[in-house]
Amino acid sequence: MAFKLGTQEALSKPIQRKVMLPVCNEAGTPINHQITMLYHRMTVEEIGAAYAALGEDAKLLEELSGPALTAAVLDMHANHVLRLAAGWKEVQADDGTDAAFTFDNVRALLNAVPKAYDKITEEFQKANRGGAALGN
Numbered sequence: 001m002a003f004k005l006g007t008q009e010a011l012s013k014p015i016q017r018k019v020m021l022p023v024c025n026e027a028g029t030p031i032n033h034q035i036t037m038l039y040h041r042m043t044v045e046e047i048g049a050a051y052a053a054l055g056e057d058a059k060l061l062e063e064l065s066g067p068a069l070t071a072a073v074l075d076m077h078a079n080h081v082l083r084l085a086a087g088w089k090e091v092q093a094d095d096g097t098d099a100a101f102t103f104d105n106v107r108a109l110l111n112a113v114p115k116a117y118d119k120i121t122e123e124f125q126k127a128n129r130g131g132a133a134l135g136n
Helices: 044-059 066-084 103-112 116-130
Strands: 015-024 030-039 085-089
Touching: 015 116, 030 116, 044 066, 066 085, 066 103, 066 116, 103 116
Parallel strands: none
Antiparallel strands: 015 030, 030 085
16 A cells, blocks of 8 residues: 555544553562553654653753652653553543543553553554554
């Protein structure tokens, strides 16, 4: 199939990717919890802009330390995830309802699962560098 330049209709739909989040049980054994991220399809320039914004956010961390630094890093990472994704599935609030894809909920997930940011951003890179080859 030929690629048509300027055709954005197919590229406007989010890429759905499963993300495995490792969480240790009481015995210290990692158990993978699966969520689905709905990633934005981005051009190289858009990806560059998202990571440039992350770099600008990181500059604000230079003057911080201790708990303030930890909180600022969580905020920075939550904002970055919001730039990369349009939503998620299979994430529930404490009451069992679907958790909205908001800054506070993303930050709570990143805080609760230390590897979540790495796993979410890794899958974003995979999705945007070869979605068709990955079954999207």
